[in-house]
Amino acid sequence: MPPKFGGGEKCGICQKTVYAQERVEAGxxxxxxxxxxCKTCKMSLNLNNxxxxEGELYCKNHFQSEVVAKNTQTPV
Known part of the structure; x- marks a missing residue:
């Protein structure tokens, strides 16, 4: 039987194994x-921005326009 690799934690986006040197943890x-x-503009993010x-990553600008704006709209 061939050895099994990649049994560690899985990335929240691509679901592939995350190794220590390439790991960022959020939530x-x-x-x-x-x-x-960012899910919307694909800008690289860091823990400060x-x-x-719901498991989706956003820059601060798109979080305001995509998430906050949708949650504050009044139903018609």
Whole structure:
């Protein structure tokens, strides 16, 4: 039987194994540094400029327009 590799934590975006040197953790979810991007504009994020909603990552601007704005609209 061939050896099994990649049994560690999985990235919250791509679901591939995250190794220590490429790991960023936000909201108790591990991510690859290269996967840690805004869902809307794909800007690279860091722990100082990201926002998270329901497992999705956003830059501060798109968090305001995508998440906060939708949650504050009154139903028609």
């Amino acid at each position: 108790n979810i591990p991510f690859h540094k290269l996967c840690f991007k 990201y926002a998270q909603s």
